[in-house]
Amino acid sequence: MALYEGDHTAAELIRRALQETDAWGDHRGHSRALTLQALLLAEANRLRDAITLAEQALAAFRDHAGAAQASFRLARLYGAVGRHQDVLRTLQQSRTHHHAADIPFPTLADPELAKSLIHPVPRARRFRRHQ
Secondary structure, three states: OOOOOOOHHHHHHHHHHHHHHHHHOOHHHHHHHHHHHHHHHHHOOOHHHHHHHHHHHHHHOOOHHHHHHHHHHHHHHHHHOOOHHHHHHHHHHHHHHHHHOOOOOOOOOHHHHHHHHOOOOOOOOOOOOOO
């Protein structure tokens, strides 16, 4: 699914997914829907709102595999707004979740890895329909 600013279809699908996962008590699905919503907000350059949702998504994961991925994405969002200390703290949490889930983690030292995450969020290309 391509996410871009003003993608009302994606926003509606995410809203429905959040309602359904809430109704069924599906914490993992709910966290994934929050993560997608956070990515959509980041794409719309609403980084503070995206961070809030990414933090909620991370808090809702109850397994290390989901938390590993969510925490790394959150570190990336922190980097996009220049919150260096939060990037370092979140990378440490991410490394812990990666190891607990037996998922490989980048071998760079945290300061070097943090440096690579502190960049503006890239914008998705809009696809034009050729008629």
